[in-house]
Amino acid sequence: MSARDKYEAVIGLEVHAQLLTSSKMFCSCPNVFGAEPNTKICPVCTGQPGALPVVNRHAIELGVRVGLALNSTIHPVSIFARKNYFYPDLPKGYQISQYEQPFCTGGEVPIQLKDGTQRGVKLTRIHFEEDVGKSTHHGHGTRVDLNRACVPLIEMVSEPDMRTAFEAGQYLRALRNILRYTQVCDGNLEEGNFRCDANISVRLKGAQEFGTKVELKNINSFRYVEKAIDYEIDRQVEMIELGEVIQQQTRGWNAAKGTTELMRLKEGAADYRYFPEPDLAPLEITTDWQNEIRKQLPELPQQKSERFQESYGLSPYDASVLTAAQELAQYFETVTNLSQNAKASANWVMNELLGRLNAASVEIDQSPVSTEHLADLIRRIDSNEISGKIAKTVFEAMFATAKAPETILNEKGLRQISDAKQLEKVIQKVIEANTSQVVEYKNGKTKLLGFFVGQVMKETKGQANPGVLNELVKKLLDSQ
Amino acid sequence: MNTIQELLEGYKKKATQPSTVAGDFLDRIESTNPKFNAYLEVLKEKVIARAKELDGCAGQMENLPLYGIPIAIKDNILVKGWSATAGSKILEGYRSPYTATTVERLEAAGAIVIGKTNCDEFAMGSSNESSAYGVVKNPWDETRVPGGSSGGSAAAVAANLCLGALGTDTGGSIRQPASLCGIVGMKPSYGRVSRFGVVAYASSLDQVGPFGNCVWDNARLLEVMAGFDPRDATTSQSTVGSYTGRLNSKTLNATTIGVARDWLEGVDPEVLKSFEAALATMKAAGAKIVDVAIPHARYGLSTYYILAPSEASSNLARYDGVHYGHRAKGVDSVESLYSRSRGEGFGKEVKLRIMLGTYALSAGYFDAFYTRANQVRALLKKDFEDGFQKCDTIAVPTSPCTAFRIGEKVDDPITMYLSDVFTLPVNLAGLPGISIPCGLDDKKLPIGLQLIGRSYDEASLFSIAHQFEKLRGHFPRAGAK
Known part of the structure; x- marks a missing residue:
């Protein structure tokens, strides 16, 4: 002691x-x-x-x-x-x-x-x-x-x-x-x-x-x-x-x-x-x-925290972090309202944004990632337009450049490909280049499906929409 | 034209104009002020310019209740561009950066500020002998004091060097010099008149009030300057109304006058005789005279000399040589800047009161002095409230003696302080009081009658005073003997 x-x-x-x-x-x-x-x-x-x-x-x-x-x-x-x-x-x-x-x-x-x-x-x-x-x-x-x-x-x-x-x-x-x-x-x-x-x-x-x-x-x-x-x-x-x-x-x-x-x-x-x-x-x-004067009192941190738990289903810890400053709470609420996804909004703000802001000594109201941009990113994930993995890359660029997700997706060519026709072309190419694997697949080695998906992903630099891709690969292989 | 009322009539009849009147007063000041030392500053060019400006406004005379009236202002009241020494060396050379509300209102009513008058240093004194700029001589007898602290204003009116003047009254500083100079002086209820722009001595007691040659003149000056001021949080919202228009609202046969016999100790026999004669005159005219008791009046002096110095010790802290006013030369630390600037700048009486007040407010003494004095103050207020259950006004002599010789009391503060035994309790109670000349003593020196009124009822007080003034008849002017 x-x-x-x-x-x-x-x-x-x-x-x-x-x-x-x-x-x-x-x-x-x-x-x-x-x-x-x-x-x-x-x-x-x-x-x-x-x-x-x-x-x-x-x-x-x-x-x-x-x-x-x-x-x-x-x-x-x-x-x-x-x-x-x-x-x-x-x-x-x-x-x-x-x-x-x-x-x-x-x-x-x-x-x-x-x-x-x-x-x-x-x-x-x-x-x-x-x-x-x-x-x-x-x-x-x-x-x-x-x-x-x-x-x-x-x-x-x-x-x-x-x-x-x-x-x-x-x-x-x-x-x-x-x-x-x-x-x-x-x-x-x-x-x-x-x-x-x-x-x-x-x-x-x-x-x-x-x-x-x-x-x-x-x-x-x-x-x-x-x-x-x-x-x-x-x-x-x-x-x-x-x-x-x-x-x-x-x-x-x-x-x-x-x-x-x-x-x-x-x-x-x-x-x-x-x-x-x-x-x-x-x-x-x-x-x-x-x-x-009492009538004009705004919502106080503790009340806000309780409301966040109730309306957005946040944990007590998350709610207290997000109400620690009024500007932060406001940021979170704006993103949530725009994205209609409280859980994802809380996660993005707490796990991705706050750490970067702290490291850069930047206040939330000066954040390079605007509430509109972050909500936009979350919406694109939720609509399966981009994968979570791509989203992280995009977010990194958003923080560094303050640009909109749309701009970054275009500039970096990170846009997810969900268009069936576009994907079918690539799948067709992969099938033609791997005829022996097609035969094996046809003979019952169905786990080779993953191989084809991976090849297409490689060809599309990871931009293919995984859900759409899976279905299309299966469909095209079966029709061979 | 010896009064404001007469001069206003004169203007109305186009018998004269402001520049002529101002010129006459300036000439008289130039020739006789060196004798009386009533004025500390007269900015001749400003006065003439202002008077000429008013010559051109003759058409608006009806809306200007003090059109073309030369008024003297005590040098502890600020008028932009003029001096404001408050009788102290520490403010020598200081130029007022703004104008007091009272003066602003007088000027808006057409008055001409003709000069700044001498006074006891920071209004602390009863003889004008504590002024850093020399004593003022009483126009009735130049070997005698004019009273104080507003001695310069009183002497200026008495010597016909202006028609009206402003003074300040913290413990009798308007009424006592008015009495000693044979003119009318009034202290309004506390909160009736704005203190904004008045160098503070004891903030809870200070009031600005008028001097004049008659009650009507006082009533006119007060009705112009009284009333709520958003810049002074201690002014009252209660309505003022016309005082001159109500001078006959109270007749003597409907008036009960209270006399507090236990208060009348130590009064000079000549003064007492004149006071009793004044009471008899009013009684003969129908007034009812009753006895009232103001038992705590005897503690007025000691109460006042705790509270006023306490507030003064704080109010005068701003004169520190840092921001403005006198700054000692060759100082080597901030402490010596303070002590030497203040040591050189303040006179003896001011230092005495600052020390008294500092002591009274100190930890360990506060309750025994300041708190206790405030309790007595509350009792005194209650005495007056009780007294006014039985009467409309309480009458006392204004001062226990007539004008004393210069130097006579200067080394004996207690005797000097006793000059104010009849005025101090009125300030402590926050009531209005007026001093009207009521006679002459065997040395042909004027004696003043003080009438004390109910809180915020200046109208009745003026009216009773006016009735007495009519009964008394003509009162001689200084130098008329």
């Missing part, structure tokens, strides 16, 4: 998600990514004297949507609060957030475990917050871009409810999936519209008390989530084993080195002097409004 097996990790995640509103949280500036610095700003989001915040109702709607999707409690009255601290990219000297009375508490995020079972990771709360600007450091100084200042965020805080890096990774993927399904957030860690901080501590298995927690920041890619958390767990276990004391601190993930590094020590909690934001009335979310 290794040292690590004696310990268990306790992991809680804090996720900041930028909401997909057209304007900012408290002003009418556009909420867009990647504009020229300081071009999407106004007196309100730059904190000019006298400017006042006004709540963007659409942002509230998106937040409530997430709360409803996660079965959380939406509170009819919540309070905006000021979080006071100085930072150059924080123009007002405070961030408008929610503190003692957030709009949403409880709920859970369903995650899939390694053995295929599901469990819910409990949420503590979701609250609204405005984003801050962005500082970039250049040789001699720091530049501040306020385009992002005042962009609406929700902060989702989980309970310390996860025990492994895998669970944490699954939680993040599931949460992102729900945010995308509900069209609340792009869920893009790299672009920073979905940001994650992890609180990690370790303790001996069976211990009741939590260990000292370390806050891990800068996990800005899904590829590193598990790696970073695992590294941090190992580091803490190693320290404890060496008799060292874990200090409460903030660490950052260094992707280049594959390690976590000290950012700052936390000597006592920072005092943000929270108090109710006097410029905003308490936020009221009426039952009517909630119901209105």
